[in-house]
Amino acid sequence: MLAPLILRGVNFKSGIVQGPLAGYSCAPFRRLVWQHSQPAFCYTEMLPAKQICIEHGAFNRYTSRHPDEVKLCYQLSGCDPKALAEATAIVAAMGADCIDLNVGCPKAKIRKKRHGSALLAYPELLYECLSAMRSATQLPLLAKIRIDGGSNERHNLLVAQAVMAAGVDALVIHGRHWREDYSVPCSWGQVALFKERCKGIPLILNGGISGPKSLHALLHKTGCAHAMVARGSMGRPDWIHYLSGPLEGELGSLSLKQSVRWLKQHLEDLSQLESCETVRLQARSIVPYYAKQLSVDSAHHLVRIIRGSSDFKNLMLSLKKIL
Ligand SMILES: Cc1cc2nc3c(=O)[nH]c(=O)nc-3n(C[C@H](O)[C@H](O)[C@H](O)COP(=O)(O)O)c2cc1C
Structure with missing residues (x-):
């Protein structure tokens, strides 16, 4: 069941992570989340590694952090190991608590650059990217992926191997294929393969969590102990507080x-x-x-x-x- 996330000896004190939302999960949103919930950490919006290198750590809407924020994971995107390593070092110096590579974005403009979910089809490149990030930081390193889901693609095994070989500290699994939109039911049966291949690192499950009951049912079904939610906190910064509460708890209506x-x-x-x-x-x-x-x-x-x-x-x- 739900357990605090511990990555590289750091206890993040909660088993629920606030996920990334491009166009939304900047500091003002995350500050509200911290004021009304106690996640393990929140994610920045996806940050293109090359842009971070060009701007060299400049604070702007995408990189800034409010003093009320507790733990923050900077999510990078890209497919150039050198740029990813440099960007990792830059966001680490900016105060990141952990760093993630986006391996799930389904947008055509991202995929055509071989970023986001496109990396799933290139496990060697994925390994090189994550290895480069690994060698650039001692901070907890994560990868957020999508799975084979209802497709004919069979990348799960190679992706699991790449992630483990590169030495990531946790794997976030969004339980859908990149072609599947956000309302398709997740293929949780596929978590078993990751459980078998990614022994020793936490799996953080993401997708289709609609309340404490569905969260606990998912953790029970998969035998995992950690989850990520993203959209539920939009307009409802107390969402993770609610999820962390009793199984039978009700989400109060808002005035x-x-x-x-x-x-x-x-x-x-x-x-x-x-x-x-x-x-x-x-x-x-x-x-x-x-x-x-x-x-x-x-x-x-x-x-x-x-x-x-x-x-x-x-x-x-x-x-x-x-x-
Ligand atoms: C508007 C929007 C923006 C998103 N931006 C990102 C992103 O920048 N990086 C990422 O890894 N996932 C992104 N996602 C995916 C979410 O983090 C999450 O995986 C997905 O919404 C499923 O979780 P949920 O049902 O809890 O919302 C985005 C999703 C939406 C709807």
């Missing part, structure tokens, strides 16, 4: 005021990292996550405020009036 408090902090923090106008526009794609927690009327009211505001200051004043 408009509570959602607005969270949304307001999220946008205020973002405005420290991006221009107010950029944040005003981004608020349109962020608000649905907070609105979906509310009654239909409150949700419409909130969305109308965000869409109707012509400048950031007015937007924040309108949110303040609700509190």
Whole structure:
């Protein structure tokens, strides 16, 4: 069952990890998660290794970290071992608590560069990438993969071998094939192969976790002890707290005021990292996550405020009036 993650002697004190969400899991989101949950660690958005090398550790929206954040895993993407090693050293110097290679992104623009899930088909290159990262840091090193799932591809075994040979400290398994979208049921039967081949490192299972019962059923079925959740915390930073609680626990409903408090902090923090106008526009794609927690009327009211505001200051004043 759920057990604290211990990687390279570091006890991360929880068995649940907050996963990466490109376009969303930057410091303002993660700060909310830490204020309302106690994950083992949170992930940055995916960071292209070459970009990290070019910017050489510059703090920006993607790399910055709020003082309230406890443990942070920087996720790199790429397929050039040299650039990945250099980027690993850079994010380690920036204060990373652990570092991960993205081996699961299904987006065409990522795959065509042989990054993300494309690496699954090149286990030797995957091994070289992870080995290069391994030799660049003593911090816990992870890989986040997708599995064969319902496809004819048979990469699981070679990927498991590559990961182990490179010396990673934990493997995150998203239980779907890269062609499968986020609603297809996960193929958890395939975890058995990884359990057999990746002895001695924790497997962190990801996908389809809808509450404490489904989390515990998954851990029971697979015999694993650790999980990652990603989308559940969007608009609901207390999601991991809820998952970590009793099996029969209920996720309380949210008042408009509570959602607005969270949304307001999220946008205020973002405005420290991006221009107010950029944040005003981004608020349109962020608000649905907070609105979906509310009654239909409150949700419409909130969305109308965000869409109707012509400048950031007015937007924040309108949110303040609700509190
Ligand atoms: C909008 C969005 C962005 C994502 N960005 C990343 C990413 O940058 N790196 C990554 O490894 N996975 C990424 N994922 C996948 C999630 O981390 C996670 O594997 C997936 O959502 C399944 O977990 P969940 O059901 O708990 O959300 C993303 C998923 C979504 C929906």
